[in-house]
Amino acid sequence: MLLAVAxxxxxxxxxxxxxxxxxxxxxxxxxxxYVGAQQCAECHxxxxxxxxxxxxxxxxxxxxxxxxxCEACHGPGSLHVxxxxxxxxxxxxxxxxxxxxxxxxxxxxxxxxxxxxxxxxGKVTCSDCxxxxxxxxxxxxxxxxxxxxxxxxxxxxxxxxxxxVFKHNAMIEGCTVCHNPHGSVNARMLxxxxxxxxxxxxxxxxxxxxNGTIVVGTExxxxxxxxxxxxxAGCHEAVHGSNSSKxxxx
Amino acid sequence: MQxxxxxxxxxxGLMAGATLALSALRLLGAGTDADALPVFESHIKxxxxxxxxxxxxAAYQSGTQQPKAGAYGIEEFRFTRELSKDVSLQVDGRALxxxxxxxxxxxxxxxxxxTSEVGYKRFRTFYGGFGGFFPTNRFWAPLTNPxxxxxxxTLWAKGTVALPDRPVFHFGYTxxxxxxxxxxxxxxxxxxxxxxxxxxxxxxxISANRKIIPSYVELGERHETLEAAMSHTIGGTTFDLRLxxxxxxxxxxxxxxxxxxxxxxYPNIPSTPATLKSPSVANNAISGFDQQGISSNALSFTGKVxxxxxxxxxxxxxxxxxxxxxxxxxxxxxTLSIMTATGVKYLVGGFxxxxxxxxxxxxxxxxxxxxVFTGNVGVDYKPSKDLSLGAAVKGExxxxxASNPVNYLNTHVNLATGVxxxxxxxxxxxxxxxxxxxxxxxxxxxxxxFKGITFYGTASYRTAPADETSTYSSVGxxxxxxPIVSSSSASYANRVKERHDNYKMGAxxxxxxxxxxxxxxxxxxxxxxxxxxxxxxxxxxxxDTQTEGFQLTAxxxxxxxxxxTTRYVGLNAEMxxxxxxxxxxxxxxxxxxxxxxxxxxxxxxQVYVQGNLNVVFDTTSTSYPRAxxxxxxxxxxxxxxxxxxxxxxxxxxxxxxDAQVQFTCYRADNYDASLIATTPxxxxxxxxxxxxxxxxxxxxSMAGAVKVGYFDSRCDTTGGFTNYxxxxxxxxxxxxx
Numbered sequence: 001m002l003l004a005v006a007x008x009x010x011x012x013x014x015x016x017x018x019x020x021x022x023x024x025x026x027x028x029x030x031x032x033x034y035v036g037a038q039q040c041a042e043c044h045x046x047x048x049x050x051x052x053x054x055x056x057x058x059x060x061x062x063x064x065x066x067x068x069x070c071e072a073c074h075g076p077g078s079l080h081v082x083x084x085x086x087x088x089x090x091x092x093x094x095x096x097x098x099x100x101x102x103x104x105x106x107x108x109x110x111x112x113x114x115x116x117x118x119x120x121x122g123k124v125t126c127s128d129c130x131x132x133x134x135x136x137x138x139x140x141x142x143x144x145x146x147x148x149x150x151x152x153x154x155x156x157x158x159x160x161x162x163x164x165v166f167k168h169n170a171m172i173e174g175c176t177v178c179h180n181p182h183g184s185v186n187a188r189m190l191x192x193x194x195x196x197x198x199x200x201x202x203x204x205x206x207x208x209x210x211n212g213t214i215v216v217g218t219e220x221x222x223x224x225x226x227x228x229x230x231x232x233a234g235c236h237e238a239v240h241g242s243n244s245s246k247x248x249x250x
Numbered sequence: 251m252q253x254x255x256x257x258x259x260x261x262x263g264l265m266a267g268a269t270l271a272l273s274a275l276r277l278l279g280a281g282t283d284a285d286a287l288p289v290f291e292s293h294i295k296x297x298x299x300x301x302x303x304x305x306x307x308a309a310y311q312s313g314t315q316q317p318k319a320g321a322y323g324i325e326e327f328r329f330t331r332e333l334s335k336d337v338s339l340q341v342d343g344r345a346l347x348x349x350x351x352x353x354x355x356x357x358x359x360x361x362x363x364x365t366s367e368v369g370y371k372r373f374r375t376f377y378g379g380f381g382g383f384f385p386t387n388r389f390w391a392p393l394t395n396p397x398x399x400x401x402x403x404t405l406w407a408k409g410t411v412a413l414p415d416r417p418v419f420h421f422g423y424t425x426x427x428x429x430x431x432x433x434x435x436x437x438x439x440x441x442x443x444x445x446x447x448x449x450x451x452x453x454x455x456i457s458a459n460r461k462i463i464p465s466y467v468e469l470g471e472r473h474e475t476l477e478a479a480m481s482h483t484i485g486g487t488t489f490d491l492r493l494x495x496x497x498x499x500x501x502x503x504x505x506x507x508x509x510x511x512x513x514x515x516y517p518n519i520p521s522t523p524a525t526l527k528s529p530s531v532a533n534n535a536i537s538g539f540d541q542q543g544i545s546s547n548a549l550s551f552t553g554k555v556x557x558x559x560x561x562x563x564x565x566x567x568x569x570x571x572x573x574x575x576x577x578x579x580x581x582x583x584x585t586l587s588i589m590t591a592t593g594v595k596y597l598v599g600g601f602x603x604x605x606x607x608x609x610x611x612x613x614x615x616x617x618x619x620x621x622v623f624t625g626n627v628g629v630d631y632k633p634s635k636d637l638s639l640g641a642a643v644k645g646e647x648x649x650x651x652a653s654n655p656v657n658y659l660n661t662h663v664n665l666a667t668g669v670x671x672x673x674x675x676x677x678x679x680x681x682x683x684x685x686x687x688x689x690x691x692x693x694x695x696x697x698x699x700f701k702g703i704t705f706y707g708t709a710s711y712r713t714a715p716a717d718e719t720s721t722y723s724s725v726g727x728x729x730x731x732x733p734i735v736s737s738s739s740a741s742y743a744n745r746v747k748e749r750h751d752n753y754k755m756g757a758x759x760x761x762x763x764x765x766x767x768x769x770x771x772x773x774x775x776x777x778x779x780x781x782x783x784x785x786x787x788x789x790x791x792x793x794d795t796q797t798e799g800f801q802l803t804a805x806x807x808x809x810x811x812x813x814x815t816t817r818y819v820g821l822n823a824e825m826x827x828x829x830x831x832x833x834x835x836x837x838x839x840x841x842x843x844x845x846x847x848x849x850x851x852x853x854x855x856q857v858y859v860q861g862n863l864n865v866v867f868d869t870t871s872t873s874y875p876r877a878x879x880x881x882x883x884x885x886x887x888x889x890x891x892x893x894x895x896x897x898x899x900x901x902x903x904x905x906x907x908d909a910q911v912q913f914t915c916y917r918a919d920n921y922d923a924s925l926i927a928t929t930p931x932x933x934x935x936x937x938x939x940x941x942x943x944x945x946x947x948x949x950x951s952m953a954g955a956v957k958v959g960y961f962d963s964r965c966d967t968t969g970g971f972t973n974y975x976x977x978x979x980x981x982x983x984x985x986x987x
Contacts, residue, residue: 146552196887
């Protein structure tokens, strides 16, 4: 076994002994070194000017390490500076989510699930929903910015924006109450795939504890839930809001 | 034998030693890239990704977002040219047939003047079209028209004028389209579940009916935006103005089937004596569609100003106004199949004596309006170079009005005679108005006074009282042989109160060049209450939600060539409801633990290995197990546990060739087939993919890549009906010009 491992190892390395080339994992720039945020600001003043108030500015620490600011995400910038910009000299997170995954490891796992926005297929990018350079990275998330959180979703999902004649008040809390936009094991990126999703807000105290009822809307829904989830055909189909049924039936 | 073993060990030792020596030498020489593979600026990359899928091709497409027939064409095209000393042109393109992935973008830049850009892009998203699987009789009903995909396309033109020391102007137009067909989780009913059906209801404690028939939606959506913006800085003051017109035109139609293949006999099977019924006579088939349309036009204005009063203090303010109006359309047309004494009748909006209403309607023309005033004001104060403080408040006044009167279709059938009578539609008004005023103060702080450490925190408090009024009338069974009737129109007036408290604190500590630690704790305390002003305390609904969590990230680099990044996210949420006069009740308890690990190993400059692992424990408990009795066989906890992992290794093969080996896997084991008293739930999936690829430089202007691999996906949730597997191929040629 030792011989086999050593042989493979040796073949692998001896084969490339005479090659002068560096290979790196995705989202790294081979041969580049850190230059510091001030170098970046010389050309990207607009971005740098807003960065101090952004969520990601909290990541910078007070030391001499240049890698704790712009280059923490964009990679060492020496080649980019030397070339005056250009393709392949700097990491562009819009082209690959690997930069964001370096810290947001959990999001790599979520976007790798079968039910997720097609980030891994390169059809959307992290910055389609998040602004890493200015303000709250998650827009309107309880803060005092002018934008609302739901705008992040409804700019693409306009059918769910409303206003509806009868709105589902869960929409007040935001889309993420029911959906995990980064990915879920469940269809439609649902946080839960069954009636537990609705019960979170709608389960009510039964008349007698443990009496075998599932009380929703003052009625026992046990037999109905036996047939399927809450939003199936004939039940509460209009989950985002309805223009014809106060009970969000259709 | 002994001598041979010693020889082998010695040889292995020598080779290992030589390898280590070479590795060390290579580390010393890291950064010498005389043989670097080229990164082309102006180039065209042509690729092909054929597919050979065994199993469910729709599942393959939705799971991988790759077309079953493969994708071929121009994967990447870029052309850059300096047209003059200060004018440059950049053209980007992509055209992958099969994936229907297209891009054409032209960008013209003139230094110190501005840019103009026009473009078009489009991509396709695939869907599986699954319904539910029932394990008792292995019931599985795929869609008969499984070509499910939607295309998102965007056409845009935009320009920026940025003259030195002048206001920067921006103009833009986008036209986004979303068309195609996607699946829906609003599944229809079936009685073909293998559960016995007796003619006497009392003998059916477990219903045979399960809503697991798949359905789909035809999308036709357009969103146009025309905008003009200006930004200007005078001294320490920056102004931003934006004027935009948004137009939305959507018409989405969901098609569904309920009880397909079922038709009750006439006369119906008597309950005495109790006899077993075939599922094909348990109910009557219904097929139909539900169509919802909106056409809206919104004008919005945003203005922001920011002034640096000193090096320490910046104040800012903003206002926003949006005025939207639009039209609502809708139709829900159900066709009921029903057996009468004179044969089968097919009725739109059909009902029988004292029967349930048909829920088929047509909109009589609806309208909606929305007015939103938003404003904020804030200050950023930096009393020292290490301390940053921020305070802001946002106010919003939102008013929405929407009405959509509908006519319920009303067709009576006499089962004894087979006579069908089309009656006058039943009118039902629908009206809703919301007026909400919200205030959100927010404070934030950051301190960097300790070397290598940053502390930060934010807190916000949102309160949003609102008045909601609505008018509604339901429809229901009428007199024998009479029309369905609409209840008298009722008006509702809800007093709504929202309160959202959000807190977050965190710290980053660069312990040394080898260790970086980040931590953050957060808490959200949200309360929503609704009181029906007319009913009082017995007409209330109150939801109280507390969410607490924290996330920790540690990056440790014990060696120059080795890094570990570990992240843990933990979240605990409780929700409590109070309805009418009842006491508070805990409606939900959610717990999530997410562990993530990335290991980067670069033994030398010509090899890298990266491993990723995510393990998630995610459970939500609502009624189970507290409900007790038969309720506990209807609903269990919602478990969303999974783990996924990937390993990628790249290495230099020779002067002109790099190789990459990749392995990914995903596993979720939440499927609970024992819940036959309801729709079995929980995701149970196993996915594996392994690939090996080579990238080769043919010349300074040409490179190529090939990749081969294998994928295998097995799904318990769908009873294995959506399994797929097969080889994976990819080849590309990249040519610079």
